[in-house]
Amino acid sequence: MISLLKLVLRLVLAGIFLWSAIAKFMDIFTFGEILRSYNLLPDASIKLLAILLPIVELFVGIGLLIPFTQRIAAWGVILLSLAFAGGLLYNYGEILPYGCGCFGPNEAQAVGFLDVFKDILFIAGAALLLLLNRRKTLA
Template identity: 60%
Template sequence: MSAAQLKTSSGTSSKNNIVTYLTWVLQLALAGVFLYSAYAKIIDLYTFGEILRSYGILPDSLIKPMAVVLPMLELLFGIGLLIPQTARISAVVIGILSLFFLVALAANWGKVLPFGCGCFGPTEAKPVGWTDVGKDVLFIAMAAGVFLLRRK
């Protein structure tokens, strides 16, 4: 192998290593966020139902089912982010969930929610603002990054 070929091969290998590392960092960070979020909601489904009710978006008949389904989706696809074969589809679902959360937060912009945003379980009452919406924008970007970087 010539010196030029070795240099090109080494540069490509180094770039692939960086992309692989970045992909895993994104996957682990996003999985950690969604697994923690799921846990915080699952340990108190009743309160999570009240958090959903405080958004004023869902009809009462959907509060209980969604209080169970949403954390289970976060748990399932958070785990899916840790498995290379399911990481891309998990990133898509996490991105869609984050988009729904972003829309719910934007619909309540400036409104004081009694449990805060409820993203990680109940917190102090505060108005919905940039921090809350920004988290979901970041999660969507991270999910898009995993989806794009995980392609073969």
């Protein structure tokens, strides 16, 4: 049963991060505008981050699918999701022109509880995956 839960967690998180990376790669320019709309970074760093962030998400997604890299990838999920949640909390209640932009551009909407909550779920899923893998090594 634990093996099945680990597999489901890995596949779901990998799917989410791969989907997010691909959506951003499909329109990297607009993703840069999404990042700019958060008003967190200087303009000089937006282009670089717009390229690096989907690459990191892609590696995290792939890493979750490879058994010997899943722990590192799970930490990647936690770190990325903490950063994303921080950006969302900074803009909480603000209307962003592309929505949260988590999976590419969306319609303009205010950042709300559900936007932050999904990152909390990703963190919880990755933490559970780490815990389940730890139990195996302790047993």
